[in-house]
Amino acid sequence: MWDLLKSIVLGAALSFIVSLFIGSGGGTGGILNVRHFHIEGVGFYWSWMLFVVGTGLSFGISALMR
Numbered sequence: 001m002w003d004l005l006k007s008i009v010l011g012a013a014l015s016f017i018v019s020l021f022i023g024s025g026g027g028t029g030g031i032l033n034v035r036h037f038h039i040e041g042v043g044f045y046w047s048w049m050l051f052v053v054g055t056g057l058s059f060g061i062s063a064l065m066r
Contacts, residue, residue: 003062011055019045 022029023036023045034047 004059007055007059007062010058011051011053014054014058015047015051016044018050019047022047 019029019032019034022032023034028034029047029050032047032050034045034050036043036045
């Protein structure tokens with residue numbers, strides 16, 4: 001259970017950082033589908049596909065380290 005929660009945080013961090021670089025360059029990342037969101041006046045780039053893949057990768061690595 002804790003591995004999944006830690007993986008979600010790491011997946012979100014990976015998605016935020018990679019989407020920032022792809023989105024600020026004007027790209028969409030192809031299948032990653034990076035989009036620019038505005039919430040309460042704050043804009044940021046986000047990719048749900050990258051979040052899911054990053055969370056799965058992080059969970060897999062932490063599961064293998066047991």
